[in-house]
Amino acid sequence: MMSEIEVRNLHFSYTKGQEVLAGITLDLNLRPTAIIGQNGAGKTTFVKLLKGLLKPTEGDIFVKGYNTKEKSVAFLARYIGLVFQNPNDQIFKSKLIDEVMFGPLNIGQDEKTAKRNSLEALDLVGLRNRINENPYDLSLSDRKLVSIASILAMDTDIIVFDEPTIAQDYRGKEKIKDIIRYLKDKGKLVITIIHDMDFVAETFERVIVFNRGKVLLDGDTRFVYSYRDKLRTASLEQPYVMQLAQKLDIEKPLLTVDEFTRWLNDR
Numbered sequence: 001m002m003s004e005i006e007v008r009n010l011h012f013s014y015t016k017g018q019e020v021l022a023g024i025t026l027d028l029n030l031r032p033t034a035i036i037g038q039n040g041a042g043k044t045t046f047v048k049l050l051k052g053l054l055k056p057t058e059g060d061i062f063v064k065g066y067n068t069k070e071k072s073v074a075f076l077a078r079y080i081g082l083v084f085q086n087p088n089d090q091i092f093k094s095k096l097i098d099e100v101m102f103g104p105l106n107i108g109q110d111e112k113t114a115k116r117n118s119l120e121a122l123d124l125v126g127l128r129n130r131i132n133e134n135p136y137d138l139s140l141s142d143r144k145l146v147s148i149a150s151i152l153a154m155d156t157d158i159i160v161f162d163e164p165t166i167a168q169d170y171r172g173k174e175k176i177k178d179i180i181r182y183l184k185d186k187g188k189l190v191i192t193i194i195h196d197m198d199f200v201a202e203t204f205e206r207v208i209v210f211n212r213g214k215v216l217l218d219g220d221t222r223f224v225y226s227y228r229d230k231l232r233t234a235s236l237e238q239p240y241v242m243q244l245a246q247k248l249d250i251e252k253p254l255l256t257v258d259e260f261t262r263w264l265n266d267r
Ligand SMILES: Nc1ncnc2c1ncn2[C@@H]1O[C@H](COP(=O)(O)OP(=O)(O)OP(=O)(O)O)[C@@H](O)[C@H]1O
Pocket: 014, 015, 020, 037, 038, 039, 040, 041, 042, 043, 044, 045, 046
């Protein structure tokens, strides 16, 4: 079966001779997937390539079977949505509902479908009662939720988030966690660049570790996080619960607070 995304021997440089991505081959399927790695590892560059905003210097990327080199960004936008790290890079309308409807209309949804999808997306992020407000009057965390709703409303099969939890408090993070689970249940591929290891442990099934333009580790979340020393070479830490369990000489690789308490209670 064809994967949602196929990456084959991907190389990319902004400047000749300085490779930011140095040979990546992987498939992305329906499991919610986190991309982690230190600053400058090439994560944002990678997702811009998936979206077709950048084209491989060498190698190929296939999104739903389409080679990104041969398709325009507008064409690919029907299949893959990207929520930028900074919502201000994305917001440009003065009314919230127009902002969220812009993307869906732009990829060819009719007015009625666009409106329905936009209201549903705004419901999901908890901003449906504010559709007539100016996005710029909202707080940064709410603006981020607007930019998420704008992409959800496009109803693409693949959704990429770049650091969705930045500027979010506990409630915002829980909301984003729920959205990711909801999208998975709807059969969408969710890919997320993220620095919050505890959030990753609680939310994602697969983790890909980028290091100096290459994939250092890739696999089930528990498997990847069990490589403490390898993660350290990429300046990454294990989730706190896992660190705690190790300090307590618990052999079981416990990832989350829930797992930890269940383990305690079952003892
Ligand atoms: N437009 C650009 N022109 C030239 N170099 C760039 C450009 N964008 C990024 N780079 C360089 O490419 C490398 C990878 O950057 P990228 O933003 O992909 O990393 P990242 O893993 O997403 O980091 P961060 O977590 O800081 O966002 C960095 O060395 C960066 O300086």
